[in-house]
Amino acid sequence: MSDQRAERLLGAFACVVLLMIMLMVVSVIAKAWPSFAHNGLAWFGSGGAKTVDAQLADIFNSPSGAKNYVYELRAWPLLYGTALITLSSLVIGLVFALLAAIFIVEFAPKRLQRILEPAVRLLAAVPSVIYGLIGVLVLVPFVGNSLISTERKQDVIYVVQLSGNSVLVAVTVLTVMITPIMVALIVVALRAVPPAWTEGSAALGVNRWRTIWTISVRAVRPAIIAAAVLACARALGEAIMLSMVSGSLGFSPNPLDGLTFLFEPARPLASTIVEGAEGFSVAPFGQTMYAFGAVLLVSSLFLSLGAHHAKQSLRRYGLTP
Amino acid sequence: MAAGARRAPRTRAVESTATWRRSDRVALALCWTAGIALCAIALAIVLFMFYKGIETLRPALLADRPAEDASQREAGGFLDPIVGTVLLTVMGTAIAVPLGVATALWLVEYGRPRALARAVESGIEVIAGTPSIVLAIFGLAFFSQQIFSFLSFTAEGNAVFGRSFFIAAMMMSFIALPLVFGSTREALLAVPGHVREASYALGKTRWATIRRVLLPSIRPGIATGTALGMGRIAGDTAVVVILLGATLRLDAVGEAPIISTLKGTGSTLTSYVYNNSPAGEGNAYDKAYAAAFVLLLVVIALNFTVDLIARGRKGTRWT
Numbered sequence: 001m002s003d004q005r006a007e008r009l010l011g012a013f014a015c016v017v018l019l020m021i022m023l024m025v026v027s028v029i030a031k032a033w034p035s036f037a038h039n040g041l042a043w044f045g046s047g048g049a050k051t052v053d054a055q056l057a058d059i060f061n062s063p064s065g066a067k068n069y070v071y072e073l074r075a076w077p078l079l080y081g082t083a084l085i086t087l088s089s090l091v092i093g094l095v096f097a098l099l100a101a102i103f104i105v106e107f108a109p110k111r112l113q114r115i116l117e118p119a120v121r122l123l124a125a126v127p128s129v130i131y132g133l134i135g136v137l138v139l140v141p142f143v144g145n146s147l148i149s150t151e152r153k154q155d156v157i158y159v160v161q162l163s164g165n166s167v168l169v170a171v172t173v174l175t176v177m178i179t180p181i182m183v184a185l186i187v188v189a190l191r192a193v194p195p196a197w198t199e200g201s202a203a204l205g206v207n208r209w210r211t212i213w214t215i216s217v218r219a220v221r222p223a224i225i226a227a228a229v230l231a232c233a234r235a236l237g238e239a240i241m242l243s244m245v246s247g248s249l250g251f252s253p254n255p256l257d258g259l260t261f262l263f264e265p266a267r268p269l270a271s272t273i274v275e276g277a278e279g280f281s282v283a284p285f286g287q288t289m290y291a292f293g294a295v296l297l298v299s300s301l302f303l304s305l306g307a308h309h310a311k312q313s314l315r316r317y318g319l320t321p
Numbered sequence: 322m323a324a325g326a327r328r329a330p331r332t333r334a335v336e337s338t339a340t341w342r343r344s345d346r347v348a349l350a351l352c353w354t355a356g357i358a359l360c361a362i363a364l365a366i367v368l369f370m371f372y373k374g375i376e377t378l379r380p381a382l383l384a385d386r387p388a389e390d391a392s393q394r395e396a397g398g399f400l401d402p403i404v405g406t407v408l409l410t411v412m413g414t415a416i417a418v419p420l421g422v423a424t425a426l427w428l429v430e431y432g433r434p435r436a437l438a439r440a441v442e443s444g445i446e447v448i449a450g451t452p453s454i455v456l457a458i459f460g461l462a463f464f465s466q467q468i469f470s471f472l473s474f475t476a477e478g479n480a481v482f483g484r485s486f487f488i489a490a491m492m493m494s495f496i497a498l499p500l501v502f503g504s505t506r507e508a509l510l511a512v513p514g515h516v517r518e519a520s521y522a523l524g525k526t527r528w529a530t531i532r533r534v535l536l537p538s539i540r541p542g543i544a545t546g547t548a549l550g551m552g553r554i555a556g557d558t559a560v561v562v563i564l565l566g567a568t569l570r571l572d573a574v575g576e577a578p579i580i581s582t583l584k585g586t587g588s589t590l591t592s593y594v595y596n597n598s599p600a601g602e603g604n605a606y607d608k609a610y611a612a613a614f615v616l617l618l619v620v621i622a623l624n625f626t627v628d629l630i631a632r633g634r635k636g637t638r639w640t
Contacts, residue, residue, distance in 0.1 A: 002526075003527050003528045004528070004530075005529070006528035007427070007431045007527070007528075009423075010422050010424075010426050010427035010430075010431065011427050011431065011437075013419075013420055013424055013427065014424045014428065014437070014438075014441045015422070015441075016420070016439075017420060017424050017439050017441060017444060017498070018437075018440055018444045020495070021444040021445075021447055021448055022444075022472070023459075023461045023463070024451075024455075024463075026454070027459060027462050027463060028455065028458065028459050028462065031462050056605050059368070060453070081418040081553075085459035089466065090479075094353055096358075096359075098357050099351050099352045099355035099356075100352075100355040100356050100358075100359050100392045100520065101356075102352050103353060103356035104354055104356065105353040106352075107349065107352055107356075108356055112356070112360070113358060116360060117358065117460070117522065118628070119359060119360055119363035119364070120359065120363075121624060122363055122367070122621065122624060123359075123362070123363050123366070125552055125556070125620050125621075125623075125624050126366065126554030126556075126617065127555070127557070127558070127591055127616060127617075127620060128556070128558065129558045129595050129598075130366075130370065130557070130589045130594070130613045130616065131618055132600075133598050133609055133613050134366065134369065134370075136598055136599050136600065137598070137599070137606060137609075137610075138369075140599075153323070153603050176362055179359070180359075183359070191363060207338075207340075207341050207345060209341065209345045209348050210345060213348070219400050230450070233450045233452070236585060237451070237452020237453060237454060237455065238451060238452075238557040239452070239453075239454040239558075239559045240562070240591075240595060242557055242585045243600060244595070244598055244600040245600070248366055248600070270452055270454045272557070273458060273563075274454060274559060274562055274563070277562055277567070278567065280458075280461060281480070288463070289458065290458060293454070293455045293458045293459075296452050296454070296455050297451060297452075297455045300447075300450045300451050300455070301447060301450070302451060303450055304443075304446050304449070304450035307446075308443065309622065
C-alpha cells in the first residue's frame with residue numbers, strides 16, 4: 001500500500017470517529033428539543049401541580065397524535081437528586097482519595113504498597129452492577145432495619161416511605177466507586193513530582209508530611225482537580241447502581257429534616273433514563289428521556305473541558321508523567 | 322538506583338514522628354486510616370463476593386438457560402447471559418481495536434491538518450467522559466432509523482426496534498475506544514524518534530515503518546488497551562439494558578444461523594444481575610450473586626492479564 005493511501009485510510013478512520021461524536025451530540029439534543037421547547041426554562045425549575053413521577057406518568061400516557069402530546073415537566077427534583085448525590089460523594093471521596101494517595105506514595109511500607117495498588121485497580125474495575133447488588137442486598141436492608149427507627153418511619157409515613165433505599169446508601173456506594181479512580185490518577189501525578197523538589201524541602205529540615213503537603217500536593221493541584229472532574233463525570237453518569245439503591249422515587253430530600261434527610265430516597269437523571277427504558281416507543285416520553293440525556297451530555301462535555309484545561313496547566317510545569 | 326528505594330530508608334532512619342507537631346501527626350494518622358480503609362473495603366468486597374459466589378454457584382446454573390417467564394426463582398440458570406457477555410465483548414472489541422489503533426496511529430504518525438488532529442483528540446476525550454447511558458440512548462435514536470432496519474427486527478407498522486447485539490456492540494465499542502486509543506498512543510509516544518528515523522534512513526516509507534517497526538513494538542500497549550476495554554464492556558450495564566432488549570434468553574430474529582442471533586435480543590451477565598436484584602423482576606437473589614461472582618471473576622482475570630502484559634513489557638527497551 002502506498003504511503004499516501006495509508007495516510008488517507010488512517011485519517012478516514014479518525015474522521016469516522018469524529019463524525020460519530022458530532023452526530024451523537026447533535027442527535028441527542030435534536031431528539032430532546034421538544035421537551036425543552038414546550039417547557040422553556042421552567043423545565044429546570046421546581047413546582048408544578050404534581051410530583052415529578054406523576055408528570056412523567058402523564059407524559060407516558062399522553063394521547064396519541066402529535067398535537068395532544070403532553071410535555072409538561074418540572075425536572076428540579078431529579079436535577080437536585082443528581083447534584084446532591086454526585087457532589088456529596090465527590091467531596092467525601094476527594095478527601096479520602098487524597099489521603100490514600102499520599103499514603104500510597106509516601107508513607108506506606110513497601111509490603112502494604114504492593115497490596116494497595118492492585119486493590120485500587122480492582123476497586124476501579126469492579127462493574128457498577130456488583131456494587132449495586134451489594135448495596136441493595138446488604139447495605140439497604142441494614143440501613144432500613146437497623147439505622148432507621150420505627151418512630152422515624154412513622155413520622156414521615158404520609159410524605160415518603162423510608163425503606164432503606166436512601167441518599168445515605170447511594171452516596172456511600174458511589175464514594176467507594178469513584179474514590180479508586182481519583183486515587184489512581186493522584187498517585188500517578190504525585191509520583192511525577194521531581195525528587196529534587198521534595199529532597200530540597202527535606203534538606204531544609206521540613207518533615208515528611210509538611211514536605212508532601214506543601215510541595216508535592218501543591219504542585220499537582222491541577223491533577224487533583226482533573227481527577228475530581230473525571231470522577232464527577234463518572235458519578236454523574238452512574239445509572240444502574242443508583243437506580244438499584246437510591247429508592248427510585250422522584251423526591252427531593254430536604255436538609256431541614258435533620259437526620260431523616262439521610263434516609264430519604266432520591267433519583268438521579270441517569271437512573272430515570274434506565275427505568276424509562278421501556279417507554280422509549282412513546283414519542284413524548286422518549287423525547288423527555290432524551291432531554292435528561294442531553295443534560296447529562298452537556299454537563300459531561302463541560303467536565304471534559306475542565307479536565308482538559310486542568311491537565312494543560314499541569315503540562316506547563318512539566319509535570320506530566 | 323530507583324528514586325523510591327533511595328529516598329525511603331534515609332528519611333525514615335533520621336526522622337521520628339515524635340518531634341512532629343500534633344497537627345502533622347494527626348494528618349499522618351488520617352493517611353494511615355485512609356490507606357487501611359481502602360485495603361479493608363477492597364478485601365471486604367472481594368471476600369464477600371467469593372463467599373456468596375461459592376455458596377450460590379452451582380454447575381447447573383452455568384449450563385441452564387434462563388426460565389421463560391419473568392420470575393427466575395424456580396428454574397433456570399444463566400447460560401444465555403454468559404454467551405451474551407462473550408458475544409458482546411468480542412464484537413465490541415473487534416470494532417473498537419481497529420478503530421482505536423488506526424486513530425492513534427494517524428494522530429501520532431501523521432496528524433495533519435493540525436486542527437483536525439486536535440479535534441479528534443478532544444473528541445475522544447469527550448467520548449471517554451460521556452456516560453454510557455447517553456451513548457446507549459444515542460444508539461437507540463440512531464439505529465432506529467429505517468436504513469438500519471437490517472440490524473435489528475422490524476415491528477409491525479415498519480417501526481425499527483433498534484435493539485440487537487449488532488447495535489449494542491457498536492455502542493459498546495465506543496466505551497472501549499478511548500482506552501484502546503489511549504494506551505496505543507502512549508505506546509507510540511514511548512517509541513523514541515530515532516527508531517523511526519533509522520527506518521526512514523533505510524528508505525522505508527512511513528507506512529512500512531508503521532507496519533514493520535511500530536506495530537510490532539507497540540503490541541503490548543494495544544493488548545493492554547484491549548484488555549481494559551474488554552473489562553469495561555463486560556462490566557457495563559446501561560448499554561445492555563437499553564440496547565439489548567429486555568429478554569433474558571437470546572431471542573433470534575430470522576432464519577440465518579448466526580446472523581439471526583446477532584440481530585436478535587438477549588442479555589449479559591450484568592443485565593442478568595440487574596434483573597434478578599430487587600430492582601428487576603427476576604427476584605432470584607442467589608442467582609444474582611452467582612452471576613455477579615462469575616462476572617467478577619471475568620473482570621479480575623482481565624485485570625490480571627493487564628498486569629501480566631505490563632510486567633512483560635519491561636523487557637522491550639530501546640537504546
